[in-house]
Amino acid sequence: RLGLKTRFIGQSIFYRETVDSTQKVALLLSQDKAPEGTLVVADEQTAGRGRMDRKWHSPKGTGIWMSLLLRPNIPPQKAPQLTLLAAVAVATAIEEAAGITPEIKWPNDLLVEGKKITGILTELQAESDRIHSVIIGIGMNVNQKIGDFPEELKDIATSVAMETGSEASRSKIIREFCAQFEKLYLMYLEKGFYPIKLLWESYAKGIGGRMRARTYNGVIEGRALGITDDGVLEIEGDGGKVHLIYSADIDFPLS
Numbered sequence: 001r002l003g004l005k006t007r008f009i010g011q012s013i014f015y016r017e018t019v020d021s022t023q024k025v026a027l028l029l030s031q032d033k034a035p036e037g038t039l040v041v042a043d044e045q046t047a048g049r050g051r052m053d054r055k056w057h058s059p060k061g062t063g064i065w066m067s068l069l070l071r072p073n074i075p076p077q078k079a080p081q082l083t084l085l086a087a088v089a090v091a092t093a094i095e096e097a098a099g100i101t102p103e104i105k106w107p108n109d110l111l112v113e114g115k116k117i118t119g120i121l122t123e124l125q126a127e128s129d130r131i132h133s134v135i136i137g138i139g140m141n142v143n144q145k146i147g148d149f150p151e152e153l154k155d156i157a158t159s160v161a162m163e164t165g166s167e168a169s170r171s172k173i174i175r176e177f178c179a180q181f182e183k184l185y186l187m188y189l190e191k192g193f194y195p196i197k198l199l200w201e202s203y204a205k206g207i208g209g210r211m212r213a214r215t216y217n218g219v220i221e222g223r224a225l226g227i228t229d230d231g232v233l234e235i236e237g238d239g240g241k242v243h244l245i246y247s248a249d250i251d252f253p254l255s
């Protein structure tokens, strides 16, 4: 239907007008032996989910709400690398399809001039050190106008159309994403994370500067050194101690 030129990413597409969450649909499909590369796309989500149990606003027809099913043969602790890979694929797809270059805020928020254009949520199903499936959920604001966002998002969110000034084709962006993702994923499986890390760093924002990480067990502030080969964020605290950040909300620039 999308006329994809990929080998497997997006070759099996599950499109629904309305779902609760494409993550949930993809999880059910994964338990039902759906092949790697299966893509679930919805026009609207009634219970879209973000990171850290937050709600994800997913109104009808204006965004890309999709979940990609992968079955990589890698140890579960490497799954976060796929989140960073997905962020690079989305950034490149937006660049190619719409001509704007988003910045990546660790680990996986895509921003344009500080405002969020895409969020990514990775969920892992693993048992005894074997990955059963990885589901990468992508929520991209595409054709919203400022008035379409709820009040609390107006200052912090943007859309492709708001940035380019014209309506964008969602299927063109999805096609571009599938092509970019497949290229990066095959490179990752063959050569490992290092080439992806370099690409991620080329889009990253705030590395080298001061950051505040709000983690589950407290706040860490200092200079962001970069990411490790596993995709973990390193922050050097003011005493010189280097902290590894696996999961957090990041604030920067700091005043």
Ligand code: BTN
Pocket: 020, 021, 022, 023, 045, 047, 048, 049, 050, 051, 052, 054, 056, 058, 064, 065, 066, 067, 109, 118, 119, 120, 121, 137, 138, 139, 140
């Ligand atoms: C975040 O920034 O917190 C991540 C947002 C991820 C939203 C997407 S939309 C498609 C998929 N289905 C969901 O319920 N969530 C993800």
